[in-house]
Amino acid sequence: MTIEKPNYKRVLLKISGEALAGNKKMGLDFNVISEVCKVLKTCNLNGVEVGVVVGGGNFWRGVKDGGGRMKRTRADHMGMLATTINALAVADVLEQMDVPVRVQTTVDMAKIAEPYVIDKAVNHLDKGRIVIFGCGTGNPFFSTDTGAVLKAAEIGAEAILLAKNIDGVYNADPNMVRDAKKYDYISYEQVLAEHLGVMDSTATSLAMDNKIPVIVFALKDPENIIRVINGEKVGTTVY
Numbered sequence: 740m741t742i743e744k745p746n747y748k749r750v751l752l753k754i755s756g757e758a759l760a761g762n763k764k765m766g767l768d769f770n771v772i773s774e775v776c777k778v779l780k781t782c783n784l785n786g787v788e789v790g791v792v793v794g795g796g797n798f799w800r801g802v803k804d805g806g807g808r809m810k811r812t813r814a815d816h817m818g819m820l821a822t823t824i825n826a827l828a829v830a831d832v833l834e835q836m837d838v839p840v841r842v843q844t845t846v847d848m849a850k851i852a853e854p855y856v857i858d859k860a861v862n863h864l865d866k867g868r869i870v871i872f873g874c875g876t877g878n879p880f881f882s883t884d885t886g887a888v889l890k891a892a893e894i895g896a897e898a899i900l901l902a903k904n905i906d907g908v909y910n911a912d913p914n915m916v917r918d919a920k921k922y923d924y925i926s927y928e929q930v931l932a933e934h935l936g937v938m939d940s941t942a943t944s945l946a947m948d949n950k951i952p953v954i955v956f957a958l959k960d961p962e963n964i965i966r967v968i969n970g971e972k973v974g975t976t977v978y
Contacts, residue, residue, distance in 0.1 A: 740781070741785075742781060742785040742787065742965055742968060744969070745968050746968060746970030747898050748786075748788060749864060749894065749895060749896050749897055750788070750789055750896050750897060750898050750900055751790045751791075751890055751891035751898075751899050751900065752779075752789055752900045752964065753793075753883070753899060753900065754775070754791065754792070754793050754829075754958065755794040755796060755902070755904065756793065756795045756798065757794070757796045758771070758903065759772055759829070760797035764797070765797055765798070766797060767825070767828050771958075772828060772829055772832050774961045775961045776829065776832045776833050776836055776838070777836070778961045779791075779838065779869060779964075780836050780838045781965060782964070782968060783838050783867065786867075789864075790871075790890055790891070790894050791829065791871045791872065792871075792875075792883060792886055792887035793829060793871065794883045795825060795883065797821075797825070799817050801814050801815045801817065804817075805817075812879040812880075815879035816846075818875075818883075822874055822883060823844055823851070823873040826872070826873035827851065827873075833869060838869060839866075839867060840870070841853055841863050841868055841869075841870050842870075842871045842872075843855040843856070843859070843871070843872055843873070844872070844874045845872070845874040845875065845886070846873075852873060857893050857894070860872075860893075861894055861895070864894060870894075872886070881941065882938070882939050882941070884938035884939055884942035885938075887942070888938070888942045888945045888946045888951065888953075891946075891951050892945070892949045896951065898953070899946065899951055899952070899953045901938070901953055902956060902957075902958035902964070903958065904958065905955075906921075906957035906959075906974055907922065907923075907956065907974040908921070908922045908935055908937050908974075909922070909935075910922070910935070923972065924975070924977075925976075926977070926978060927946060927947035928947075930943055930977060931943055931947075937953070937975075937977060946977070952978050954974055955974045955975045956973045956974030957974065
């Protein structure tokens with residue numbers, strides 16, 4: 740699939756850790772990562788500037804895995820480390836494909852990644868490099884979804900591409916409710932009012948305040964990323 744006339748010049752792609760694990764549910768599925776990176780290379784070659792935020796749920800889900808048995812701050816710090824593992828893995832596959840890429844983390848770990856600096860990140864994007872952001876916001880009590888919206892606002896992304904294991908936003912869990920309704924378009928206000936769980940409420944409110952559209956789609960077909968950039972109707976648009 741090609742990009743003929745991109746609908747967006749700069750986007751922020753959020754990929755969940757679970758999506759990077761594929762059917763394995765845990766760890767890394769390099770077949771999945773390679774397919775995603777092929778699409779990212781196509782975007783890069785066609786002048787689309789891409790920032791990427793990765794989750795860490797394929798290794799550790801912060802407070803959920805901590806389960807009340809450890810401090811929330813420590814559990815969240817472990818989650819930040821998990822996102823860094825994923826960021827490095829995706830960067831390595833991109834480098835093998837000769838795609839220029841940088842990894843930046845909001846927690847200082849200078850021996851393995853650049854510290855996150857807004858101007859430096861924007862400079863990389865301007866020069867045609869993909870930038871992968873690890874560690875979410877760098878603070879406990881905030882999700883990587885919130886980190887993704889924050890990065891999108893800071894780098895001036897025109898849209899947030901939310902790649903998940905589900906193909907859009909529904910009024911109920913489609914795995915549990917057979918006749919769950921899928922939305923093509925839905926407002927931030929409705930997402931918050933109905934507690935639909937597209938992102939956590941902090942991330943949703945931040946996207947709403949900054950007027951950044953969020954397109955939710957399934958990563959099962961990585962070329963959905965190109966379809967969204969081409970302006971095709973894919974998944975659900977939150978506006």
